[in-house]
Amino acid sequence: TAITVVPEYRCISLARKMISLLELVSYKNCRGFFMNLYVQCNNLVAVELYEG
Numbered sequence: 521t522a523i524t525v526v527p528e529y530r531c532i533s534l535a536r537k538m539i540s541l542l543e544l545v546s547y548k549n550c551r552g553f554f555m556n557l558y559v560q561c562n563n564l565v566a567v568e569l570y571e572g
Contacts, residue, residue: 523538523539535569539569542555543555557570
């Protein structure tokens with residue numbers, strides 16, 4: 521599964537909100553969650569998103 525935000529919806533924290541919602545739903549349904557995140561090291565925007 522991948523999260524991709526089209527350019528016209530970037531810079532409004534949409535991906536961050538989707539990840540937070542995924543974490544919440546996963547916890548409520550499974551009492552826990554684990555996510556693997558893969559990003560190219562030169563994709564600084566994605567790196568900042570995942571580190572944030």
